[in-house]
Amino acid sequence: MFYRKNLPGWERAARVIGGTAMVACGLLGFQGLPIGYLIGAAGGVTLMTGFFGFCPMCAMAGRRLPLS
Known part of the structure; x- marks a missing residue:
């Protein structure tokens, strides 16, 4: 299934910069703690939405890029 970019x-x-920082802080700053894994996972999702240019929550809210 192909999604249309909405970012x-x-x-x-x-999102790529912020997601990378979240993964690094979560996994290196809170080594071995559950909160570190949670922050790292949230950073991973943020990172992937930046790479793909599609955010499911923005799509649910009806956000679209203008056609050009």
């Missing part, structure tokens, strides 16, 4: 380029870049 602009600047937000995709911000």
Whole structure:
């Protein structure tokens, strides 16, 4: 199934940077703690939405990119 991108380029870049920071902080800052794994997992989801340019929650809210 193919999804239409619903994130602009600047937000995709911000999500990739933020997701990477969350994974690093979660797995390195809270080593071995459940909260660290939780932060790392949330960062992984944020990172993937940035890579793919599609956010399921934004789609549920009806967010779309303008056609160009």
